[in-house]
Amino acid sequence: MLPALPALCYLLIVAVWLLDLLTPQLFIASILLNIPIALSSLALTRRLTIGLVVAAEIANVLAAFLNALHDHGRFNVIALGDRALLAASFLLVGFLVVKTQGLGRSAGLSEARAEQMQRERSLRVAMERVRESLNPELVRRRTLNQALTLFAADRGLLVPDIAENDEWYYAVAKSAHVEHRRDALPPELRSLLAKRLDGARPLDDGDIVARFALENIGARYGAIAAGAGGHGAEARLLLLRDDRAWIRDEARFLQAYFESCSNALAQAELFVQNVEQSAELARRNQLAEERSGVIRDLVYALAHDLRTPLAAADVTMRQADRGAFGALPEEYRKVLAASLESNAESQRLVDTLLTVARYESGDMMTLDESVDLLTLARAVCDELSPMAGERGVRIEAKGESAFVVGDKLELRRAITNLAANAVAASPHSGTVDIRVSADGDHGRTVVEDSGYGIAPGERGALFQRFGVGRRRRGSGTGLGLYVVRLIAEKHGGSVRYEPRECGSRFVIEIPQHRPQADEETR
Numbered sequence: 001m002l003p004a005l006p007a008l009c010y011l012l013i014v015a016v017w018l019l020d021l022l023t024p025q026l027f028i029a030s031i032l033l034n035i036p037i038a039l040s041s042l043a044l045t046r047r048l049t050i051g052l053v054v055a056a057e058i059a060n061v062l063a064a065f066l067n068a069l070h071d072h073g074r075f076n077v078i079a080l081g082d083r084a085l086l087a088a089s090f091l092l093v094g095f096l097v098v099k100t101q102g103l104g105r106s107a108g109l110s111e112a113r114a115e116q117m118q119r120e121r122s123l124r125v126a127m128e129r130v131r132e133s134l135n136p137e138l139v140r141r142r143t144l145n146q147a148l149t150l151f152a153a154d155r156g157l158l159v160p161d162i163a164e165n166d167e168w169y170y171a172v173a174k175s176a177h178v179e180h181r182r183d184a185l186p187p188e189l190r191s192l193l194a195k196r197l198d199g200a201r202p203l204d205d206g207d208i209v210a211r212f213a214l215e216n217i218g219a220r221y222g223a224i225a226a227g228a229g230g231h232g233a234e235a236r237l238l239l240l241r242d243d244r245a246w247i248r249d250e251a252r253f254l255q256a257y258f259e260s261c262s263n264a265l266a267q268a269e270l271f272v273q274n275v276e277q278s279a280e281l282a283r284r285n286q287l288a289e290e291r292s293g294v295i296r297d298l299v300y301a302l303a304h305d306l307r308t309p310l311a312a313a314d315v316t317m318r319q320a321d322r323g324a325f326g327a328l329p330e331e332y333r334k335v336l337a338a339s340l341e342s343n344a345e346s347q348r349l350v351d352t353l354l355t356v357a358r359y360e361s362g363d364m365m366t367l368d369e370s371v372d373l374l375t376l377a378r379a380v381c382d383e384l385s386p387m388a389g390e391r392g393v394r395i396e397a398k399g400e401s402a403f404v405v406g407d408k409l410e411l412r413r414a415i416t417n418l419a420a421n422a423v424a425a426s427p428h429s430g431t432v433d434i435r436v437s438a439d440g441d442h443g444r445t446v447v448e449d450s451g452y453g454i455a456p457g458e459r460g461a462l463f464q465r466f467g468v469g470r471r472r473r474g475s476g477t478g479l480g481l482y483v484v485r486l487i488a489e490k491h492g493g494s495v496r497y498e499p500r501e502c503g504s505r506f507v508i509e510i511p512q513h514r515p516q517a518d519e520e521t522r
Helices: 005-021 029-043 046-070 077-130 136-150 187-193 208-216 248-321 330-361 373-391 408-425 456-461 480-490 516-521
Strands: 155-159 168-172 178-181 201-203 221-230 233-241 369-372 394-399 403-406 431-439 442-449 494-499 504-511
Touching: 005 029, 005 046, 029 046, 029 077, 046 077, 077 136, 077 248, 136 155, 136 168, 136 178, 136 233, 136 248, 187 208, 187 233, 201 208, 201 248, 208 221, 221 248, 233 248, 248 330, 330 408, 330 480, 369 373, 369 408, 373 394, 373 408, 373 431, 373 442, 394 408, 403 408, 403 504, 408 431, 408 442, 408 480, 408 504, 456 494, 480 494, 480 504
Parallel strands: 394 431
Antiparallel strands: 155 168, 155 233, 168 178, 201 221, 221 233, 369 403, 431 442, 442 504, 494 504
16 A cells, blocks of 8 residues: 555545535535545555544535535535435445455455466476486476576575585576586675575565675676585575566565475485495495305315215215124224214204205295194104103103104204203203194194203304304204204294293194195094
């Protein structure tokens, strides 16, 4: 609204009223009171229009009364009729003015909304072009380039880090090229851009420093915005015009644009950082895999190289024990028996190392055959009976048939490891029970002993590589229970430890499978 318009309108009402007082009754000068009422439409203020209509009506009545007094108190009928018509015209003009003001406000709001929507569309298009790339360098270039188009600027510059100010970008309107400069900013620009900003603002004539800086770079009008330059830096965006001043709304819009571009830059830098970290992680994984491959190959080579001489030594010593090379002294037989046991332990160690290497490298091929766990348990019991007998331990396998799908040799190795540990951990006259049962959809094998048990502090690492527990009381490698876990998990099952009042209990559960012939019989 024009500041002087209300005063002018009321002044006109007073002037017309005075003119009406100086004229005869039949000369109705009050018709001119419609002029200030009509002028109030420029103010788009309903209150002013209503006030002028009321003032005009009062002025009209007072003028009629005073004119009649001046004419010796005689009221002219024609004059009174004219004034009644004038009063109605004041109301009509005021009504039309109020309606016009409403339409003007609506048109103004519609225009403002249309302008806002156009700005938002332009901002969205500009941001889509800025975000097309995840390269921080391209994001900065497009930020400046799109800003020139979006704000109809003639020139612009972008400083990624105002604290350093030895790297900046410069571009001219209607040119797709953005110049990347790596020299220090001119002193006047540096002092201008280094000011602390809470938001974008136009560089008006009231800022002497800004005016001086603009004149030195040959510009007339400018606007500046602050944002994040990446890696904690504070960036500045300066846009210049030669023919049109900046307004506050444009400055706020510029700040919103630059903040969105700063977010896009942060995303691009995060993407580059993730790519670099992924590449470094891939490099380390590849290096670890290569080292693991070397270690695995060494284990394979060592195990295979040891197998042959161990097997040959076993055959030779057993032949000697049977008398193939003549009669042996009793003391030598004892040494030979100890050597056979040591050689067997070495062979078991080689087999264990091979099994661990194959499972951990993913090279293990588990066969899909139907296996009866009870049959395996009895075979293991027969195999370990001589060792158990030497220690004075009774070992027994019992239960019901439980068929599972898997590799017979590997499953037998798992049961053997548990049973051998149980025998080694049992005192003289102890017992080891292997029980097999079909429990729901799983085949269960339970190995119990009456030995020393396992301390609570050691149970958490039982099934880890080189775990504690029974390894402390025997000559084991610490890999036996770890191999059991690998085999059980490879077959889709699990193994767990359950403490007892006297001794230990290990439970292996493998998904159960019954032979097709048995199912058809049922």
